[in-house]
Amino acid sequence: MHLVWLRNDLRLLDNPALYYASRARQGVIVAVAITPEQWQQHGDAPIKQDLYRRSLIELEKQLNTLNIPLRLLPCQSFAHLPQALLTLAQQYRCQQLHFNHSYEWNEHQCEQALQQQAHEQGLHCQGHHSQVLFAPGSLLTGQGEYYSVFTPFKRKAWPLLQDSSLLPLPAPLGQPQSPCTSDPVLPWQEEADYRTDLWPAGEVAAWQRLQRFANRTLLTYDRQRDFPDIAGTSVLSPYLTLGILSPRQCLQAALAAALNGNKGAETWINELLWREFYKHVLFGFPRVSKGRAFKVETESLPWRQHQQDLQRWQTGQTGYPLVDAAMRQLNQTGWMHNRLRMVSAMFLSKHLLLDWRLGEAYFMSKLVDGDLAANNGGWQWSASTGTDAAPYFRIFNPVSQSQRFDAKGDFIKRFIPELSSLQGKALHAPWQFQHNLSYPAPMVDHTFARNRVLAAFKDKASLS
Ligand SMILES: Cc1cc2nc3c(=O)[nH]c(=O)nc-3n(C[C@H](O)[C@H](O)[C@H](O)COP(=O)(O)OP(=O)(O)OC[C@H]3O[C@@H](n4cnc5c(N)ncnc54)[C@H](O)[C@@H]3O)c2cc1C
Secondary structure, three states, rough: OEEEEEOOOOOOOHHHHHHHHHOOOEEEEEEEEEEEHHHHHHOHHHHHHHHHHHHHHHHHHHOOOOOOOOEEEEEOOOHHHHHHHHHHHHHOOOOOOEEOOOOOOOHHHHHHHHHHHHHOOOEEEEOOOOOOOOOOOOOOOOOOOOOOOOHHHHHHHHHHHOOOOOOOOOOOOOOOOOOOOOOOOOOOOOOOOOOOOOOOOHHHHHHHHHHHHHHHHHHHHHHHOOOOOOOOOOOHHHHHHHHOOOOHHHHHHHHHHHHOOHHHHHHHHHHHHHHHHHHHHHHHHHHHHHOOOOOOOHOOOEEEEOHHHHHHHHHOOOOOOHHHHHHHHHHHHHHOOHHHHHHHHHHHHHHHHHHHHHHHHEEEOOOOOOOHHHHHHHHHHOOOOOOOOOOOOOOOOOOHHHHHHHHOOOHHHHOHHHHOOOHHHHHHOOHHOOOOOOOOOOOOHHHHHHHHHHHHHHHHHOOO
């Protein structure tokens, strides 16, 4: 019997831990730890946990057809997890334990403890890489260091993308009848309306979404991806975050078109590489997993403390329509368009001069695709504290971003009904045109805010 421990890899296809464990056909048990307290400590959004639970239900059905039971291990924290897995392994006399690596600090510590304890008990424990295309540490600079700038990382990765090791694995093999039965997937948090219509659960739904995107949208991705009112991106991030889909499956769906010179496919693969880059950064520079700035010298920036300003940003009441529409999209759907993530993150960190960690945590608490590596990377990029950061003097003007990327204001109108009577230019800067709206005036003047943040950054002599 072989035991497979799954976390953010809830799929049958291209799942190395599951596939390699299944090859002996000696019986497989899949174990998933249910650790709501640990997830809460990590700030995981209820909507993300809901998609996780519903996808577990789908996975259980699929595993059942292969005679693979799904066992759920309730654990208070990651600290209790290795023992729970080893007890299960002993109970069914498992000879091997397989899992796929996770690269966050706590997750990695948990793996290490498991490997150590399994070794002491004589249980063969095998980790595999499936969250990424390239194992962290396998793409390094000429000096043997982790990359801290995206472009050379991307250049190193591109020639390797056709390697046969990046072909997805097939489904695991069916097993003999199991002595073990599956556990029911019971809710572990309060039930609520999590817009399940937007986030269908399970591998089949994710695969269909990938196919639809590859057939319809991929080829124009480079031209349409920046406009929030157009369905110009894949919206696959929740499925990649929870491992309902693998990056190799995504890569293969786009590679042929990219190699034929299609710019849309090439640009999309570059976005997959941004995801990859941030996972490598997270592993190579563990401080970013622990709330530290990548650029350590930015830690002494004079962030303001202002709970009321934070709340206005969180609830979409800043008075800047594009920022507010973005925040309302996040609050209502659990997802935000990439252009808007940059705009709203810069607004919090640069216009309001509030600590980027507050924004990072708020995003995490609402995002269905909340991923420590990408979220931290995106926030630190926007706040100019991170790897490959936007230079500190790049400060998006929320009005010109709005005019450029939501020219007709259709996206704004969708999320800010208070502005539905306005047309054209007025939608981007309503305070300049009409004063009797039930919509707030801008909470901070752009030029004032820009000067304030520039002064704060310039004050740090070592920041260039
Ligand atoms: C402040 C901020 C916070 C972010 N937080 C997250 C997060 O918690 N989880 C998350 O998955 N992404 C995050 N991103 C990255 C990006 O915004 C989302 O991945 C993207 O909007 C998801 O939409 P999509 O699936 O349609 O992406 P597509 O444009 O279709 O891209 C395909 C996939 O590539 C990956 N990807 C795309 N852009 C990026 C990027 N800039 N960085 C890392 N990966 C990327 C995602 O997995 C995405 O699903 C954040 C970006 C910023 C600026």
